[in-house]
Amino acid sequence: MEAPDRSSGIPVYKAQHGLSAGAVVDITGMMTTDGDSNRCISASTITTYPETGSVKPLLLSNRSIGGGPWFYDSGTHAGQAGVLLEPGKPSAETNNIGLLVQTTGKVTASYASNLYFYTDDGSGLISSPLPGAAKGIWVHGVAPAPDPLPPG
Numbered sequence: 546m547e548a549p550d551r552s553s554g555i556p557v558y559k560a561q562h563g564l565s566a567g568a569v570v571d572i573t574g575m576m577t578t579d580g581d582s583n584r585c586i587s588a589s590t591i592t593t594y595p596e597t598g599s600v601k602p603l604l605l606s607n608r609s610i611g612g613g614p615w616f617y618d619s620g621t622h623a624g625q626a627g628v629l630l631e632p633g634k635p636s637a638e639t640n641n642i643g644l645l646v647q648t649t650g651k652v653t654a655s656y657a658s659n660l661y662f663y664t665d666d667g668s669g670l671i672s673s674p675l676p677g678a679a680k681g682i683w684v685h686g687v688a689p690a691p692d693p694l695p696p697g
Contacts, residue, residue, distance in 0.1 A: 546572060546586075547644055549598060554643030559588035566645065569594040583642050584625050602647035607670045607682040608636070610648060615640035630670065654679035661685045 547554035556579065557572055564570065574588035611628030613636040618624055628636045650666035663672070665681035672683045 556583060556585040556643050557588050562591055566600045567597045569596045569598055582626050600645050602645045605646050605648055607648055607666045607668050609638045610646060610682055611642055612636050612638040612640035653681045
């Protein structure tokens with residue numbers, strides 16, 4: 546969910562919500578943290594309005610996706626942690642977690658029946674802290690079908 550001026554956003558989770566991009570909504574739910582340490586809302590109710598908006602993804606390089614911390618406090622975990630470009634080095638980019646973004650690149654690895662994959666735009670970013678991780682940014686979703694995928 547994004548503010549109309551795209552100044553901020555937050556991931557919202559609700560099974561079978563039936564919404565599409567551009568829906569104008571009010572959300573009620575619990576503020577929580579997802580498995581990737583991102584602040585998010587676990588929605589209990591969603592109220593929709595007849596108005597619609599237009600949401601186009603922001604085109605970002607791999608190194609810009611996620612961005613840096615936003616009012617993050619490591620003691621209380623308030624705010625948004627942002628992304629580490631390498632251990633101990635947070636991104637200096639503006640935090641964009643929760644905003645609709647797009648990136649380009651070559652799929653370098655896919656896992657769990659293509660439910661998540663890595664794509665590299667040539668920057669050589671390794672977004673996983675695990676040793677031997679694939680180059681690129683980790684993407685949760687279905688890997689693009691037209692490209693042959695490496696075994697995973």
